[in-house]
Amino acid sequence: MPKITPDQIISPQGVIHPCLDWVKGQLIVGVNLQAPAATAVLSSAQGLIKPDGLGMICEQGKKFSGAVSKHAAEEFERFLATPVEQRAPESGSKVLGDIAAYLKKYVVFPQSWLPDVLATWTLGTYLFPVFQTYPYLWITSPEPGCGKSLLGGIIANVSFNGEFMVAPTEAQLFHLPESSRGVQVWDEVENREETDTKRFNMMRPVLLNGYRNGGAVPRQIGKHFEKAARYHVFCPRVLIGLTKLPEPALQRTIKVALAKRTAEQSVQLYIGVKQAEEERQLRERCLLWALETVESVNRCYQDEKLRKELEALLGPGRVSDDIWLPMLAVATAASGDDANFIKTLKDAAKELASSATAVQPAAQPPVQDRVTAEVPSADAKDFLKTALDRLQFTGAIAPEALAKDVSQVSGQEVTAQKLSKGLKKLGIRSAKKKGRRVFAPSNAERAHALQQLGEEIGQQGQEDGRNGGIELRL
Numbered sequence: 001m002p003k004i005t006p007d008q009i010i011s012p013q014g015v016i017h018p019c020l021d022w023v024k025g026q027l028i029v030g031v032n033l034q035a036p037a038a039t040a041v042l043s044s045a046q047g048l049i050k051p052d053g054l055g056m057i058c059e060q061g062k063k064f065s066g067a068v069s070k071h072a073a074e075e076f077e078r079f080l081a082t083p084v085e086q087r088a089p090e091s092g093s094k095v096l097g098d099i100a101a102y103l104k105k106y107v108v109f110p111q112s113w114l115p116d117v118l119a120t121w122t123l124g125t126y127l128f129p130v131f132q133t134y135p136y137l138w139i140t141s142p143e144p145g146c147g148k149s150l151l152g153g154i155i156a157n158v159s160f161n162g163e164f165m166v167a168p169t170e171a172q173l174f175h176l177p178e179s180s181r182g183v184q185v186w187d188e189v190e191n192r193e194e195t196d197t198k199r200f201n202m203m204r205p206v207l208l209n210g211y212r213n214g215g216a217v218p219r220q221i222g223k224h225f226e227k228a229a230r231y232h233v234f235c236p237r238v239l240i241g242l243t244k245l246p247e248p249a250l251q252r253t254i255k256v257a258l259a260k261r262t263a264e265q266s267v268q269l270y271i272g273v274k275q276a277e278e279e280r281q282l283r284e285r286c287l288l289w290a291l292e293t294v295e296s297v298n299r300c301y302q303d304e305k306l307r308k309e310l311e312a313l314l315g316p317g318r319v320s321d322d323i324w325l326p327m328l329a330v331a332t333a334a335s336g337d338d339a340n341f342i343k344t345l346k347d348a349a350k351e352l353a354s355s356a357t358a359v360q361p362a363a364q365p366p367v368q369d370r371v372t373a374e375v376p377s378a379d380a381k382d383f384l385k386t387a388l389d390r391l392q393f394t395g396a397i398a399p400e401a402l403a404k405d406v407s408q409v410s411g412q413e414v415t416a417q418k419l420s421k422g423l424k425k426l427g428i429r430s431a432k433k434k435g436r437r438v439f440a441p442s443n444a445e446r447a448h449a450l451q452q453l454g455e456e457i458g459q460q461g462q463e464d465g466r467n468g469g470i471e472l473r474l
Contacts, residue, residue: 016055017232019064020160020181022129023054027294029287030066031073042068044291047080058232060178067161067182072284076291089292092334095285096123096341099158102282106154106270107147108261113348117254117327118155120345124330125160125183125236126290130298131329132213133322137238138245138253146258150270152185152240157272157279159183159236160286173206174217174231181235188424189241206233211252211322254323255352293333301329313346314353324349381453383414384422388446388453391428396440399430426452 016023018041019030026045033040039062041051051057079087099119109115121137128134137155139148156162161182165172168186176184209215210233221229239249261267290297300306306328310320328345335341386406391397397405399416407414420430423439426449430437441449 013056015058015232016051017058017061017129017178017181018051019061019066019179020126020129022127022294022298025295025298027127027130027291028054029068029291030064031068032064032066042073042076042291044294047077048073058178059229060175060231061181064179064181065161067283067287069284072287075288079288079292087292090285090289092123092289092293093336093338093341095282095289096120096331096334098285099123099282102158102278103151103154105268107151107258108265108267110257110259111348111351113344114256116341116344117348117352118151118256120327120331120334121236121254122155122159123286123289123334124326125162126286127294127297127330128160128236128326129181129213129234130294131301131326133211133252134213134234134236134326135323136207136211136236136249136253137256138249139238139240139256139258140242141258141260142242143260144242146260148240148258149187151256151258152187152238153272154270155238156183156185157275158282158286160283173203174219174233177210177233177235178231183236183238185238185240187240188421189239189245207249207252209233210235210237251318252322254327255355289334296333297329300332301326303329306332309346310349313350319353324353380422383412383419384426385450385453387419387423388426388428388449391439391441391446392443396433396438398436398438402439423449 014023016028018028018039021028026043028041028043028051031040031042031048038050039057040048041054043049079089096116096119099122100115103109103115103118118137121135124131124134139152141148153164156164159182161180162185163176163180163182164185164187166187168184173184176182205217209217213234214232215234216230216232218228218230221227239245239253244250245253307320307325310324310328314320314324327349328342331342331345383406387402390402390405399420403414403416403419406419423429428439428441428445428449430439432438433440
């Protein structure tokens with residue numbers, strides 16, 4: 001038997017995520033090539049290259065959706081080909097200003113500095129693997145209708161590979177951070193009922209580890225759960241909801257508190273299709289800035305002077321190091337000599353850090369106590385009553401089919417998403433049956449939902465409802 005020699009040993013290699021990663025002093029961004037070409041990346045130091053030699057590609061990240069367009073690759077290749085002294089990188093200050101201005105077109109912010117904070121956070125999502133940690137955003141408000149979901153959707157559209165999702169599944173929470181490395185925007189994040197508590201228990205490992213570089217969650221996979229796998233869950237996240245977050249999430253977030261706009265405050269109507277091209281251009285500019293400026297961001301992040309300034313302002317610990325140091329590194333590298341922008345961000349950090357240590361507001365009352373306030377319009381009541389009436393006779397029905405029925409009967413256009421949101425507030429949720437999502441509430445659940453809408457139900461009907469059947473007077 002031939003002798004084994006040390007020369008045969010393969011050098012240990014770290015795992016890389018080709019969709020977006022910071023590897024050997026260079027930012028790499030995944031590129032989708034025409035078949036049958038191999039996977040490629042756009043490197044901040046080398047341009048278009050194959051990832052061979054950079055490290056072992058993460059198993060779950062081998063198939064990814066690249067964020068690099070042909071135009072962006074051509075622009076960056078030209079940048080690298082230009083002599084260093086003649087290079088003109090994308091203006092980070094201009095990009096920050098344009099993102100902030102774009103947000104202000106559609107959302108009213110209680111504090112003037114909030115758009116600057118969100119612009120900085122958004123720009124940072126294009127190079128977050130440079131940092132040891134990256135904070136979450138928590139978008140909240142004292143009541144519905146303040147623009148939380150709208151703001152979350154816009155952030156998803158201008159951030160790196162953003163994904164807007166309602167009630168994400170456990171599989172999505174684990175797989176998406178490795179395959180897309182993109183921003184996850186979680187809507188309807190609540191903490192009021194037993195079902196919400198179960199969802200948070202599922203999310204807890206992700207929330208605890210997902211803001212830290214290298215954070216991973218182990219899981220058993222395979223037909224008989226015979227294989228062990230580690231899912232890397234580090235990526236930027238936006239959490240949207242009315243109620244207080246669990247402590248593990250609160251300690252890792254920047255709070256964005258919105259309020260209803262007044263009659264004097266005006267915004268433009270956001271229509272995603274119309275804004276798609278402008279958002280695409282913003283994403284491309286952010287990506288080019290990240291590739292061209294990542295070394296400067298890294299130097300700022302490791303600048304001990306910047307860290308000491310933050311500690312003097314906010315005190316030592318997690319708030320300075322984990323939440324605001326990455327933000328200030330991006331802002332410093334992007335804003336250049338704009339001292340006013342840095343001051344604005346530091347003032348925001350101080351105010352937000354102070355409010356985070358204040359007494360937290362009490363959790364909102366259970367959904368059933370607030371439904372009437374959350375469904376105030378007569379139109380909403382009408383289509384929800386129609387839906388509940390149809391559910392008495394349809395049996396299990398898909399949300400899309402129910403929405404179509406309700407639209408025909410009520411004479412108003414009702415989408416499946418709008419209908420599902422309204423029914424959810426009444427305690428009726430869709431569930432998966434035989435591989436498809438359907439509504440199939442019990443008669444008692446329907447009766448309770450109708451009561452929330454103010455329907456009169458006879459005493460006999462209430463008794464029948466408790467016994468699984470009900471007679472309604474509509």
